Amino acid sequence: MTQVTQPGVRSDVTACILCSRNCGLAVEIQDNQFKKIKGDDQQPFSQGYICQKAARLEHYQNHADRLRHPLKRQSDGSFAEISWDQAIKEIAAKLLHIRDSYGGTAFASVGGGGQGNHLGGAYSRQLLLAMKSFYSYNALAQEKTGDFWVNGRVFGNQQCHTTEDVEHADYILFIGTNPFQAHGIPNARDTLKHIKKDPNRTMVVFDPRVSETAKQADIHLQLKPGTDAFLMSAMISIIIRENLHDQQFIDQHTYGFEQLKQVFLAVPVEDCIHRAGVDSELVYQVARDFARAKHGCVRIDLGLQHSLHTTLNGYLEKLLYLVTGNFGKQGGNNLHTALIPIISDTDERNPKYRRSMYHHMFPISGFFPPNILPDEILKAGDKRIRAVFVDSSNPLMTYADTPAYTKAFESLDLLVVVDVAMTETAQLADYVLPAHSQFEKWEFTGFNLEFPKNGFHLRHPLFTPTGNTLPEAEIYTRLLEEMKVIPKQFSLLKKIAENESPKTKRLGYMAALGALLAKNSQFIPYAASITYRTLGETLPNNAASTAFLLPLAIKFAVENTKAVQRAGYQGNKLTLGFDLFEHILNDRSGVVISEHHYEDVWSLVAYKDRKIRLAIPEMFVALAELKQEPTLDQTEYPFILFAGERRSYNANQIYRDPAWRKVDPHGSLRIHPEDAARFEVINGDKLRCISRNGQVEVVVELDAGMQKGVVSLPHGYGMRYQGSEPIGPRLNMLTSSDHCEPFSKTPYQKYVPVKLEKVA
Structure with missing residues (x-):
């Protein structure tokens, strides 16, 4: 309960909203502002742990871009304040006209729940149904749907999702993830410290750069960008060739191993290791030791999912722990329960699930990939999307290809943005509807992904709402009532x-x-x-x-x-x-x-016989194509850019005021010193980073942990705070809608070919 600690100051509890861990916070509040923020010892999972980013949440709650009133675009492009009644009536009328004139395919929802802002999604989803539409676009479909698709084939339903028991594992593979900065595991920095100090535990990191996590690892496989699939397939082949797989587990819990075995025996191990650019002897050691580990698990993240072969990567990382029997046990990978149904099961083989009009793309886990949305607005003719609701999302800054999104959104008959701030996307809207902040309303996260114990944190309001704002529940319910849906x-x-x-x-x-x-x-x-x-x-x-x-x-x-x-x-x-x-x-x-109990994991496998399917024909085809994949011609664009690195002072787009950053105010380009010497630049100098899609000016930071020929930029920059010039790199000026995996349309954000030029 709220307590008064001193005159005008009260203490309360809530949770962080900056990453999927949503660590519990104990806060002191004065004058409707955060005065002090620390970890909440009573939160059953984080137990008092937080990182340094959470301490800056006052920069989210109170800043100059906060929305305070409903706004309507005027004929001259400016915005005028209007009442909620006017906004709801006019928007409802326009939505009904578009639906009744053009059908459900004319409407799409985008976003619908930012990080930790998931309660409103239950209400925004209703508008999609009222519009008779099935077009839902969000960040999960930009990041995770290849993985969700694999889950559907392996476990029987795309809602089956695995978690990793890193805390109890004695051999951990971190592939394409830097939990020291990106978190994703319980109390990440403390957990990494404990693993490092324990001589009976081994930490292996697969990462093209010497990340903060790699510096703590026992073994760092510094592979070339985009070669994860080569390295993982080689490891699986080694495990099977040397009979290190868990045959008892496989016979008891899976189907398809003999077919799988023949496919992986044909993998050219040495060639794959050579393509990855790592030491062959070390790869054999890691494969053998992981297979022999008593409690082994695999943790992956966007470095694997935003790179080449994203769907195949998701398949291979699952095979690593499945063929070794590191599943359904302490210290392994497991399925988990979920209170909130964030995703659904939409298998493309089911004719019930309709495809998009221009790309003929099918939904995965109920969502369509943001990479196709500009084309579905601009190129689908009479069946094009004409109206878009953007909720708790800023597509112009967070989805690939900012120019394409700008052109598409400017062409819409109706663009409505529901948000707490005047974002770059909101500045293009016809109507801007201001929502309560996450600390001014009841809220929760749907990312409760633990096993065997799972938790849920419903957060109560801390502050009096700012201005004439409403929670999403009220906004969408009023719209449904005005549309006569209910x-x-x-x-x-x-x-x-x-x-x-x-x-x-x-x-x-x-x-x-x-x-x-x-x-x-x-x-x-x-x-x-x-x-x-x-x-x-x-x-x-x-x-x-x-x-x-x-x-x-x-x-x-x-x-x-x-x-x-x-x-x-x-x-x-x-x-x-x-x-x-x-x-x-x-x-x-x-x-x-x-x-x-750990054995309960088998009740969560969706197939009726509770057995895992190891053989996925589409992935066998992808694996065969891997052998024939040509190396990239880097003549014109000699560098590979990691677009979206996580650092100490970048976060999701809810931090707009740049004053929150203590370091790295420019969002610098990290580059190996020898590469920097070629351009005669040092720390603080400027380079122009150029892709096939666009260019940005960047500030240089020398980093010997980068591979030569590889550079990185952080996400979370480039906003025009208070109408300023962009602060830091606008990453998605560089990324392209069509630079993506053909199957899932997931963007290759971690593999963007670029060239560099010195800025005079």
């Missing part, structure tokens, strides 16, 4: 909610809601707004937007009854979810929602 009153259902008592555990309300939806099936897609307007208005502390968590908690408890009971909740299969919901609502530091 009525403004559900009087009977609301009355039942009001008359519930703690003894009834809201059983009467859930029964009435079920009856309403059974009788009026057209309301089922809008259950979030219905619970918001009924049950929500009876919840304490203005927690209306959290009401839809009750049916999700009930569903979770029914599906994971024993694990929820082990976590300490009371009730039978019918009532257990009500107790879980109450704890989620009231325990401010977050809760453990389930406690599984």
Whole structure:
């Protein structure tokens, strides 16, 4: 609970919103501002841990680009403040006209939940359904869908997702990830320190640069950019050739190994190692030692997923722990439960799932890749996208090819942006709708990905909302009501909610809601707004937007009854979810929602026989094509750029005020000293970085940890704060929509050919 520590200062708890870990925070607040931020010891997973970025969150909460009123673009291009009633009525009318005139393919949603800003996604998704559209574009589809597709084939459903038990592993492969800066594992820097100090544990890092994590590793395989698939396929071949695979595990839990075996016996191991540019003897050592490890696991991230062969990479990294039996055990890789259904299962073989109009692209996990969106707006003729809702996202800065996005968004009949700040994308909008900040409303993250214990942290508001803003739940519910998709009153259902008592555990309300939806099936897609307007208005502390968590908690408890009971909740299969919901609502530091046993992982495999499929024909084709892949001609563009490196003082786009940075204010280009000498530049000098798509000026930083011929730039820069010139590199002036994997359309952000020129 909130406590007053000194006059005018109160203490409270919340969570960080800068990466997927969402570490718990204990804060002191004064005058509607953060005064002090530290780790929350009571948060069951982070347990007091934070990194230095979280301490700067006042720069997110209060800055000069914060939106305070609804805005409408005028004929001269300026913006005028309007009322919420006017904004909702005009936007609803335009949406209905576009839907009824051109059909559902004329509308797309973009974003719908920034980092840690996931509660609103339950409400924004409803607008997509009201528009009869299936076009949902977001960051997950720019980063993870190749991996999700592989999960669907290997485990039986794209919603099956693996996590890694790094804390208990004695042999860890970090491939394409730098958890010291990017986190992604529990209490990353402390965990890395513990591994480094333990002589019985081994840390291996696959990274083209000497990253902060690589500096702590026992073994660093400094491979060439874009060669991860060559190196992993060589390791798998070595393991199979030398009979180091776990045959007992394979026979008991998988299908397709004999087919897989023949494919990998044909892999040219030495040629693959040569292509990767690493020491052959060291690769054999790592392959053998990982296969023999008692508890081995693999952690990967965007360095693997934003590089060449992204989908094949996702397949190969899974084979590393599957053929060695490092799955479904402590210290290995495991599936996990999820309270919030962030993704869905959309297999392209199912004709139910429609494709995009221009690229004929299929959705993966329910999403379409942002790389195709400009073409779907500009090139699809009468079936083109004409209206876009952008929610908690800044595509002009975060998706590849800024010029293409600018041209596409300027051509729309309607562009609406829901955000907390006047972003570069908002500056192109017809309407800008200001949302509460993440600390002014109830919020949570859907990235609860732990096993065997999993948790959930529902964050309550800390601050009085800024200006005339609204939470997303209210914005989208008002739009649905104005569009006549749902009525403004559900009087009977609301009355039942009001008359519930703690003894009834809201059983009467859930029964009435079920009856309403059974009788009026057209309301089922809008259950979030219905619970918001009924049950929500009876919840304490203005927690209306959290009401839809009750049916999700009930569903979770029914599906994971024993694990929820082990976590300490009371009730039978019918009532257990009500107790879980109450704890989620009231325990401010977050809760453990389930406690599984490691053998329970097999119940999470989606195939009916609970067996893993190792043989994926499409991946065998990709592996065969790998052998024939020519080396890149670097005559015109002799450098490879890593676009989007994570550093100490860059973060996602929610940090707009550059004053938050203590170091690296320019977002410098890291370059090997010998490469810099060719251009006669030193630290602080400028180079022009040029790709086939565009160019940016960058400030030089010498870094002997870079490979020669390789340079890097950080993400999170390039914003025009308060209308200024761009501050730092605008990365996506360099990246192109068509520089991507043909299958998933995932951009090759970690493999951008560039050339450099000295700036006079």
